[in-house]
Amino acid sequence: MDNYIDQYNIITEYAPTLIDDEDTIADAIIGICEASEIPLVKANKGLVMKAIMPSFKGKVDMKITNKVLGKILN
Numbered sequence: 523m524d525n526y527i528d529q530y531n532i533i534t535e536y537a538p539t540l541i542d543d544e545d546t547i548a549d550a551i552i553g554i555c556e557a558s559e560i561p562l563v564k565a566n567k568g569l570v571m572k573a574i575m576p577s578f579k580g581k582v583d584m585k586i587t588n589k590v591l592g593k594i595l596n
Contacts, residue, residue, distance in 0.1 A: 542586055547582055570591060
């Protein structure tokens with residue numbers, strides 16, 4: 523049992539944590555869009571998702587990202 527606890531502690535120490543703060547995600551989306559010169563309009567949702575994926579993959583919960591992006595684009 524202690525072995526599993528030790529393994530868990532090692533994994534959680536080195537495993538990346540997902541960013542779930544909506545304000546942080548919104549700031550990142552806006553920054554990436556400004557740098558990529560993508561206007562934040564509803565018609566560009568696909569372009570925005572394509573632009574943010576390399577930075578967000580494995581670091582940000584994409585369900586939350588989609589929710590935040592929906593708020594930004596409305």
